[in-house]
Amino acid sequence: MDPYVLKTLNEERRARRAVVVVTDLGDGRDRIVREGDQVAGDLGAAIANAFRTGNSRSVDAEGRTFFLNAHRPRPRLVVIGAVHISQALAPMARIAGYPVEIIDPRTAFATPERFPDVALHAEWPEDVLKRAPLDSYTALAAVTHDPKIDDFALKAALDARCFYVGALGSRKTHAKRVERLLALGAGANQIARIHAPIGLDIGAASPAEIAVAVLAQTIHAFRSRGLEEKGAVA
C-alpha cells in the first residue's frame, strides 16, 4: 500500500467521508476514490456500487483484477427535540443500526430520566452542531414544532447534505417553514429535499407509530442514497 494512500484514507475516515481504496491485485498499485469522483467503465460501475452498498469485493475489469475496499462512515440520526416521538425513536433507531443523538435546549424535555442511554444535549442546536458538525452520513429529524429550535438545524442539514432531512408539521406549517428557510438563504431545490410531513405514509397516529414512519424513511433514504444522487451535482 502506498503510504500516501494510507494517510489520505485515515484522514477521510476521521472526517466521516466515504472512500473506496482500489488495489490492482496484479501489480499491487492502489489509489483512493472519493464519493462523486468520476471513474469510467465497468470499474466505475463497480466502485459506484461499493459506495452505495458499503460492500467490499474483488472485481475483474479491463483485463485486471481489482480489490475494492469500501470505507463508509457509520450512519447516525440527529433528532432535534426531546419529545414523545424521540423517546420511541431513539431505541428503535439504535436497534436498526443508526445511533441517535438528541438535541433540545428545553431542559424540562431533555432530561436523562426521559432519555436513558441516549446521547442527549440540553443545548441549542447552534452550539452542538458547531462542535459536532452534520455530514452526508447523518440524518436529521426536526420534531420540536418550534421554529426557534428547528430552523437553524434544518438549514444546517441542507447545507451539510445530510442523507435524510425530515421535519414534523402539517403541510400548512411546512409552507410557512419554507418561507422562513428561503429567508435564511436556503435554495428552493435544497428545501425540496425536506420530508414534510415527516415519515413514510403508513397512517401513523401515535408518537411510537410516527417514530416507526420516521425510521423507515431514514432507512429508505440511506439505502437509496447512491441512486438518488445519480445525476445530481457531484
Place this chain on the structure above:
Amino acid sequence: MDESIYLDEARDPLIIAEGWMKDGKDVAIATVVETWGSAPRPIGSHLVIDAEGNFHGSVSGGCVEGAVVTEAMDVIGSGKARMLEFGVADETAWQVGLSCGGRIKVYVERLG
C-alpha cells in the same frame, strides 16, 4: 455492539499502521479480499503487522493470524505482495485452517 460513530483510534488497525509508519517502522497490511461460506471476518477486514511481529486487527477469529504474521515478515523483507488462501482445518495435517468451515483469501502487502 460498538455504537460509536467515530474511529476507535487506539484499536483501529489502519490508524495504528500509520502511527508505526511515522515511527519509521516497516509495516505489512493484510486484507481479507474474498470469503466463501461462514468466514469469521468480513471482506475488507485488516490485520497490520510490523517487522517485530507485533500485530493489530484481525482477518479471522484468531485461527490463521499466526500464519499471516509469519508470511507478513517475508513480505516486509522482500517487498513482494502475496495472496494467501486458508480453508477448513484438516485435523490430520499440520496446516492452519478455519474451524468454522469457511474459506478466506488474504492479500498481504508491504506499506511503502
